[in-house]
Amino acid sequence: MLDNHFNKTSFISSQKNQALSDFRRYILDNNLTINDYDKITEWVRKEKYVSLYIYKDKQLIYNSDRNNSAIDYGKYEENPFLPDMSLYDIKFADADAKMYVECFFQYKYYYIVSFLNASISFFCFISIMLFFIKRKTTYIGMLESEIKILEGGNLTHEITVNGNDELSSLAQGINEMRKSFIERLESEDKARLANSELITAMSHDLRTPLTALVGYLDIIEYKKYKTDENLRQYIHRSREKAYQIKYLSDKLFEYFIVFNTNDDDLELEAFDGNELLDQLLEEQIFILEDNGFISQIDSCNTPFLIEVNLISIRRVFDNIFSNIMKYSDKSKIVKVKYYIKNQLLFVYIENEINNNLKTVSSTGIGLKTCEKIIERHSGKFVITKAKDTFSVQISLAIKLHND
Incomplete structure (x- = not known):
């Protein structure tokens, strides 16, 4: 101009x-x-x-x-x-x-215009900076108020995430920490509820045979029986109740060992998957058939490696097949199969429930122990009950030989 x-x-x-x-x-x-x-x-x-x-x-x-x-x-x-x-x-x-x-002389006006340009530019720069700083300070104030809401105990309140900078990353991190904390609280509540239910069930299951045992022993001690045959019956029943109490206490002890052991303490070993499963399943199938059960097993021909703690995995199969022998219908086929899918090993066990065992009750300690063991192996343990059918599915990570 x-x-x-x-x-x-x-x-x-x-x-x-x-x-x-x-x-x-x-x-x-x-x-x-x-x-x-x-x-x-x-x-x-x-x-x-x-x-x-x-x-x-x-x-x-x-x-x-x-x-x-x-x-x-x-x-x-x-x-x-x-x-x-x-x-x-x-x-x-x-x-x-x-x-x-x-x-x-025109330079004088150029100097004036340059000075005005610099002043206007500086003013615009300061205004823009203040505008963005104001936005950030407003966002910081909002984060502060939302964090105070979390401090007050309202963990369901979600932290607002705006933009794509360090503050938004901080807000996202707080959100993830909030979600993790909620999940941990829920997990603790579930564990507390499960322990409470376990204690309630165990106290009932222990109290029943223990009361009967004390009653039989009182009869024997005070000689309230009529014949020697009655004495032998009371001794036999006392022995049965004692073994029942021993079995329940062993299960309870096993449950607390598994649940109070850190995952880092679990020593894993690499095994040939087919050999390991053939050995574990053949042992259980032999016991089943020896007790009059009918079984059917479908094996997997794909070679693979699996890292497990042998003692823990053996305990899982012992518990599963122990339940099958107690609650399964002998006239029905117990189906067992394992296969590979998406780099995972799936073991599927299915049996028909014996509906005539109405007096048999279970605390579910064995299955809960199995679930915890599989979780410690980074796997999944899924129980399904549909009408008269009971099934268990185990999934574990594996390594194929060509990997």
């Missing part, structure tokens, strides 16, 4: 004429001679935006742009590049000379 203004108007020429007029008046008022370089320099410095070149007899005798403005007459410099029409006549007190004038 300034360039257009200066090009379209006579601003520069009028300012130059004004400078020439002022300089001539300055010479006249101070009666300057052609050799008063200091006085001339003083005027040039006062004007700031003017440069003077004074010639005498076509020789440059004064240059306001040089550090040493005085040039001896013996060292006059010719300046062939200046046309005659650019020179102005100037009269000093002792001689006439010619002068070339360069004016830079």
Whole structure:
């Protein structure tokens, strides 16, 4: 805009004429001679935006742009590049000379505009920065208030995540920590409830045979039996109840061993999967068939490796097949199969429930122990009951030989 203004108007020429007029008046008022370089320099410095070149007899005798403005007459410099029409006549007190004038008055306005530009830019920069800082401080304040809500115990309140910077990452981290804490509390509640149910069931299951045992022993001690045959019956029943109590206490002890052992304490070994499962299942199938059960097993021909704790896995199969022998219908087939899918080993066991065992009750300690053991192997233990069918599915991670 300034360039257009200066090009379209006579601003520069009028300012130059004004400078020439002022300089001539300055010479006249101070009666300057052609050799008063200091006085001339003083005027040039006062004007700031003017440069003077004074010639005498076509020789440059004064240059306001040089550090040493005085040039001896013996060292006059010719300046062939200046046309005659650019020179102005100037009269000093002792001689006439010619002068070339360069004016830079437009620079004053350029400086002003540059200063205004810098000021406006700085103001805009500060305004934009304050705007974004305000947004961040508002977001920080919101995070603070939401964290106080979490501190108050309301863990269901979700932290707001805005943007994609460090603050949003922090908010996301708090959210994940909140979810993990909720999951941990839920897990602890489930464990507490499971332990409570276990204790309730165990107290009932232990109290029943224990009460009967005490009653039989009282009959024997106080000789309330009528015949020796009754005595033998009471002794036999006392023995059965004692073994029943021993079995329940062993299961309870096994349950607490499994649930109070850290996962890091589990020592894993690598086995050939087919050999291991064939061995474990053949042992259980042999016991089943020896007790009059009918079984059917479908094996997997895919070679694979599996890392397990042998004692723990054997305990899982012992518990599962022990339940089958207690609650399964002998006239129905016990189906067992294992197969590979998506880098996982699936073991599926299914049996028909014997509905005639109405008096048999179970605390479920064995199955809970199995579930915990499989979880410690990073697997899944799924129990399914549908009408008269009971099934168990175990899934564990494996490594195929071609991996």
